[in-house]
Amino acid sequence: MKYLALIFGFVSLLSFGQNWETSFSKAKDLASQQNKPIVLVFQGSDWCAPCIKMDREIWSTEIFKTYASKHYIMLKADFPRRKNNKLSESQTKANAELAEKYNNQGFFPFVVMLDKEGNVLGQRGYSKITPSQFINDLNSMTNLN
Numbered sequence: 205m206k207y208l209a210l211i212f213g214f215v216s217l218l219s220f221g222q223n224w225e226t227s228f229s230k231a232k233d234l235a236s237q238q239n240k241p242i243v244l245v246f247q248g249s250d251w252c253a254p255c256i257k258m259d260r261e262i263w264s265t266e267i268f269k270t271y272a273s274k275h276y277i278m279l280k281a282d283f284p285r286r287k288n289n290k291l292s293e294s295q296t297k298a299n300a301e302l303a304e305k306y307n308n309q310g311f312f313p314f315v316v317m318l319d320k321e322g323n324v325l326g327q328r329g330y331s332k333i334t335p336s337q338f339i340n341d342l343n344s345m346t347n348l349n
Contacts, residue, residue: 222269224280226295228302228322231279235320241346242318243276246307250284254330255313267335276342283312317345 225231235242245263247255262268272278281299284290291299306316306324317325326345333341 222263222278223273224278226280226282226298228279228298231277232320232322235277235318238277239320240275240277241320241325242279242322243272243342244279244281244302244306244316244318246281246283246303246312246314246316248283248285248312250286250289252312257332258313258330261332262335262338265335268339271335271339281307315342317342319346 225234231242231244234240247258249255249259281302282291283299283303290296303310306318307314311329313330314327315329316327319325326342328341
């Protein structure tokens with residue numbers, strides 16, 4: 205019985221995880237279908253200290269995950285450096301293409317708010333704020349206020 209409860213708890217956690225897209229075309233399709241903006245996040249998940257903080261302080265919070273699932277399409281362009289976190293060649297190329305278009309300065313972490321066609325609505329980096337404040341900042345770039 206104990207194991208059943210553990211399995212149920214683990215499955216429950218998985219079902220409420222942040223739904224990150226990694227394909228720009230899929231994110232645009234979903235944004236069009238659901239009439240939502242795209243939050244494009246450039247990060248170095250295994251080497252960038254502010255990126256890791258942002259994940260812990262914003263992306264992984266229940267407040268943000270709940271809000272984002274209803275209002276945004278989340279798109280991640282990750283640039284890991286460790287060998288064991290290496291992305292596929294096609295994903296590495298796709299992320300590099302996104303960076304060339306939306307983050308040619310190479311800032312990490314870097315968040316770009318896009319409309320459903322992929323046009324830039326606004327951008328920001330890391331700052332120590334609450335998830336609610338971050339949501340307000342993102343919404344100020346769109347019509348979601």
